[in-house]
Structures are given as C-alpha cells and as structure tokens.
Amino acid sequence: MKKIGMLGGMSWESTAQYYELINRELNRRLGCLHSAxxxxxxxxxxxxxxxxxxxxxxxxxxILSEDALSLELAGADFIVICTNTMHKVEPDIAAAVTIPVLHIADATGQVLKTDNIRRVGLLGTAFTMEQDxxxxxxxxxxxxxVVIPNAEDRSLIHNVIYDELCKGVINDKSRQGYLKVIDRLHAEGCEGVILGCTEIPLLVNQSHTDIVLYDTTKIHALAAVALALAKE
Known part of the structure; x- marks a missing residue:
C-alpha cells in the first residue's frame, strides 16, 4: 500500500471529509482492520x-510547495491537494517534488468522461469558477x-463557502439558494453539475436534487485510494 500525502487545511472541514472517505473506502476494499x-x-x-x-x-x-516537499520527505508516495481552488498553483507544487500529484480536475474529468458528460456546470469559489x-x-x-453561473449566482456560491461552510455553518436557506443555481445550470443544458469546492458537499448532495452532481471531494478521495492500492 502506498502512503498518501494529504496537503490539507483548506479548509479543515473538507480535509476531515477526505480523511474519513479515504479510510472508509480503503477498509471497504481490504476489510479487517485496514486503514490508509x-x-x-x-x-x-x-x-x-x-x-x-x-x-x-x-x-x-x-508556501504550498514547501509543505508538499515536507510530505515527500515524510515518505509520501504521492500527494493529494485537498482543495479545488489551490490547484491553481498545482504546476508549481508538482515541480517542487519528485512524487506524483493527483490532480482533482483529472480525477473528476475521468468520471465525467466515463459518464459521457459533454456539458457540465461548475460551482466553486470565485477563483475556480472565473479563472481558467x-x-x-x-x-x-x-x-x-464547462458552464459557470451568472455573476449574482457566483457571488452567492463564493460567499457561502467562505462565510459559512469553511466555518462549519450549514444553512438551509443557503442550500435552497444553491439548488436554484443548480436548476438554472441544468436549464442551460448542463447534463450534470460539478461541486467544485471541497466544502460544498457539506451543504448539498445527491439526495437534494435529481440533477446529477459530481462531488469532487469524494471523487478525489476515491482516486487516492485507487492509486494507493494500485500494483506497481
């Protein structure tokens, strides 16, 4: 089993989800008292x-390159950056280490391709939605x-992430606002919607809508387990 290097804390709320998802999935696959x-x-x-x-x-x-290097020095076989937004600097992080970095967009893209999704909505921080x-x-x-919400909806999505979700605040009014944004993206022809911030699944999940949601936290965590267990 390979050792997973988690670069987390952005926020700790979603990093805790990564830890639980990775360990639950690995134990589901290996059984007994196995953990990651x-x-x-x-x-x-x-x-x-x-x-x-x-x-x-x-x-x-x-900062993140130095922290990633510390994971390599601690024996990690590959790195998972536990946030969508900070993949903006993934090329710098990858250049700073000699071990692989498992990119969250690649893991998500592979699932979308498997599902034959050609047009998808994207929710996330303003940085993730608006930058390239x-x-x-x-x-x-x-x-x-990839389709992003309108400016007003982007502001709602971003503010809820930083003002509520990163602080562990779950607000039903905010959930309803998110679901309306998801409905509007679907009306624009999106076949599914990416929950492209690792905190969003704390608020919205598949039980809340019939529109297909792609939980990047879960997708990334499961991809980490698959890589950790992959044969050389």
Missing part, C-alpha cells in the same frame, strides 16, 4: 485566505464544455 497510510500537512487557512484575496498566488505557490486553470483543464484534456 497517510501523512498530513495541514495549513492555517486564515493565512491562505488572506493571500488568496490579495491575489498573491506566487507566495501561495511557495480548472475549466481549461477539463476542456483540453477531456473535451468537456
């Missing part, structure tokens, strides 16, 4: 969020047309 071999480096999200707001992506890349690092990867590598 994990080394975790969890950042102080307060500092990360301030740098995000200031668009200090270079400094963020330096995530959408273009899905388009270029998997041929998927």
């Amino acid at each position: 071999r994990i080394v975790l480096n969890s950042v102080d999200f307060h500092d990360i969020e301030l740098l995000q707001k200031a668009a200090e992506w270079g400094e963020l890349a330096d 690092f995530y959408k273009s990867r899905l388009a270029t590598k998997f041929g998927i047309d």
Whole structure:
C-alpha cells in the first residue's frame, strides 16, 4: 500500500471529509482492520485566505510547495491537494517534488468522461469558477464544455463557502439558494453539475436534487485510494 500525502487545511472541514472517505473506502476494499497510510500537512487557512484575496498566488505557490516537499520527505508516495481552488498553483507544487500529484480536475474529468458528460456546470469559489486553470483543464484534456453561473449566482456560491461552510455553518436557506443555481445550470443544458469546492458537499448532495452532481471531494478521495492500492 502506498502512503498518501494529504496537503490539507483548506479548509479543515473538507480535509476531515477526505480523511474519513479515504479510510472508509480503503477498509471497504481490504476489510479487517485496514486503514490508509497517510501523512498530513495541514495549513492555517486564515493565512491562505488572506493571500488568496490579495491575489498573491506566487507566495501561495511557495508556501504550498514547501509543505508538499515536507510530505515527500515524510515518505509520501504521492500527494493529494485537498482543495479545488489551490490547484491553481498545482504546476508549481508538482515541480517542487519528485512524487506524483493527483490532480482533482483529472480525477473528476475521468468520471465525467466515463459518464459521457459533454456539458457540465461548475460551482466553486470565485477563483475556480472565473479563472481558467480548472475549466481549461477539463476542456483540453477531456473535451468537456464547462458552464459557470451568472455573476449574482457566483457571488452567492463564493460567499457561502467562505462565510459559512469553511466555518462549519450549514444553512438551509443557503442550500435552497444553491439548488436554484443548480436548476438554472441544468436549464442551460448542463447534463450534470460539478461541486467544485471541497466544502460544498457539506451543504448539498445527491439526495437534494435529481440533477446529477459530481462531488469532487469524494471523487478525489476515491482516486487516492485507487492509486494507493494500485500494483506497481
């Protein structure tokens, strides 16, 4: 079994979900008292969020690259960045280490391709929805047309993530707002919707809608288990 390096804390709420999902899935596959071999480096999200707001992506890349290197030095065989947004600096992180980085958009894109999804909605932070690092990867590598909500809806999605979900606040009014955004994306021809922020599944899941949702936290965690158990 390979050792998984988790670069987490962005936020700790979703990192806790990663830890549980990875261990539950690995135990489901292996049985007995098996659990995952994990080394975790969890950042102080307060500092990360301030740098995000200031668009200090270079400094963020330096911080997370150093933390990723510490995972490699601790014996990790590959790295999982436990957030969608900070995959913006994944190329820098990957360049700083000699072990693989399991990209969340690649894991998600593979599931979308398997499901023959050609047009998909994307919910996430404003950085993930509005910048190109995530959408273009899905388009270029998997041929998927990615649709984002309108400006008002993007503001709602982003603010709920930072003001509520990252603080562990689950608000039914916010859930209803998210579901309306999902309905509008479906009305625009989206065959499914990516929950492209690792906190969103804390608020919205498949039980809340008939529209197909792609939970990137779960997808990424299961891909980590598959890689950890893959034969050399």
